[in-house]
Amino acid sequence: xxxxxxxxxxxxxxxxxxxxxxxxxxxxxxxxxxxxxxxxxxxxxxxxxxxxxxxxxxxxxxxxxxxxxxxxxxxxxxxxxxxxxxxxxxxxxxxxxxxxxxxxxxxxxxxxxxxxxxxxxxxxxxxxxxxxxxxxxxxxxxxxxxxxxxxxxxxxxxxxxxxxxxxxxxxxxxxxxxxxxxxxxxxxxxxxxxxxxxxxxxxxxxxxxxxxxxxxxxxxxxxxxxxxxxxxxxxxxxxxxxxxxxxxxxxxxxxxxxxxxxxxxxxxxxxxxxxxxx
Ligand code: NDP
Numbered sequence: 001x002x003x004x005x006x007x008x009x010x011x012x013x014x015x016x017x018x019x020x021x022x023x024x025x026x027x028x029x030x031x032x033x034x035x036x037x038x039x040x041x042x043x044x045x046x047x048x049x050x051x052x053x054x055x056x057x058x059x060x061x062x063x064x065x066x067x068x069x070x071x072x073x074x075x076x077x078x079x080x081x082x083x084x085x086x087x088x089x090x091x092x093x094x095x096x097x098x099x100x101x102x103x104x105x106x107x108x109x110x111x112x113x114x115x116x117x118x119x120x121x122x123x124x125x126x127x128x129x130x131x132x133x134x135x136x137x138x139x140x141x142x143x144x145x146x147x148x149x150x151x152x153x154x155x156x157x158x159x160x161x162x163x164x165x166x167x168x169x170x171x172x173x174x175x176x177x178x179x180x181x182x183x184x185x186x187x188x189x190x191x192x193x194x195x196x197x198x199x200x201x202x203x204x205x206x207x208x209x210x211x212x213x214x215x216x217x218x219x220x221x222x223x224x225x226x227x228x229x230x231x232x233x234x235x236x237x238x239x240x241x242x243x244x245x246x247x248x249x250x251x252x253x254x255x256x257x258x259x260x261x262x263x264x265x266x267x268x269x270x271x272x273x274x275x276x277x278x
Contacts, residue, residue: 002245004043007227009159010182013135015072015105017222018244019044019229021188027053033233034060038071040239046162046186046229048076048109049094050277058098068100076109076140077125080276082116087124095133106134107162111146114274118146119153126156138162140188141270144177151181162186163270165226167196167217170261175226187226191217192266201260205253212240219244220257 006014020037022030022045030053034045038060047057054075061071075098081090091106106128111118122139129137138160139150151157161178165171165187178185196202197213206213214230214237221228222244230241249257268275 002243004041004242004245007184007225009136009184010157011136011159013104013159015136015184015227016042016044017227018042018218018242019046019072019074019227020238021229021231022047022053022057023051023231025051025053025231025233027056029233030056031060031063033238035063036235037238038064038066040242042238042242043070044072044074044229046074047098049078049090049097050076050109054094054097055099058100061098061100072104073098073100074105074107075103076107077121078277079110079112082108082112082118082121084120084124087121088127091128091133102133102135104134105136105138105160107138107140107160108142110141110273111139111143111270112274113146113271115276118142119149122150122154122156122158126154129156136160138183140186141273142174143270144174146270147174147177147181147183157181158183160184160186160227162188164189164265164267165221166190166192166266167199167202167220167257167260168192168262168264169266170258172261175224179225185226187221187228189266190221190228190230195266196260199260201256205249205256209247209249209253211247214241215244215247216249216253217257219247219249220254223249223254
């Protein structure tokens, strides 16, 4: 694997621009998948209490034998624990399940604007940041309106906003807002869970530059400056997705992919998503 560049967050810490996603990896497959990613050279793992695989992620990080400081670990606050005390307990639980002393980044997974007050939850996350048990704090699935409230009503600018971004959902407005306020974008579902890989614009570019459609799509993200963490349980794909830093897309190819935007989500709408674990 060629060297993965780092991105510097607004509190000065570095995060590898390419990571490994673990959504929809069953617990029994997680240890192997994460171990494979670390073996191949990934040094950034994205998990969440909601994924039900934090224990296995932590196990795989330990299995790798890498010093803790060499692997960037992100987890997220599950829905249903947005009240301050519940949030602090959920954070303790994440650290216990991962069985590590600190995470590198901790995020509010969903804003849940219809069921709770994400500003109050953000204040609890600020406390976690001050505890030193997470090196950075951020949010996920926050729209511009949600971020405007957080910026107006609290003291900490989120280090990242993890949102769905892919060629069918370019997210220009919220990306521009975040860029203007020093909030780094993490682009989740970067290949739209596979949906964009048959797009004729992407397959034509892939053929011409002699790369796979997944590599072309992930490279598009990287050149836009976003952080990505594609998920795969397939060793060959985990390897393929890591080879992004030894080729470049032309401005015309970048523009052609950006023009595919049709505002189409793969996941849920953050303004209405209100699922709480039972
Ligand atoms: P991705 O866009 O990463 O797509 C994953 C799917 O694409 C899997 O079915 C995988 O199959 C397939 N795939 C992966 N690589 C290739 C390839 N090279 N060629 C063909 N198919 C491929 O989707 P995710 O939704 O998993 O997003 C990535 C990560 O983002 C998540 O794992 C999670 O960490 C994060 N995320 C965060 C959310 C949030 O609310 N904050 C929501 C959703 C995701 P297979 O595994 O069978 O190989």
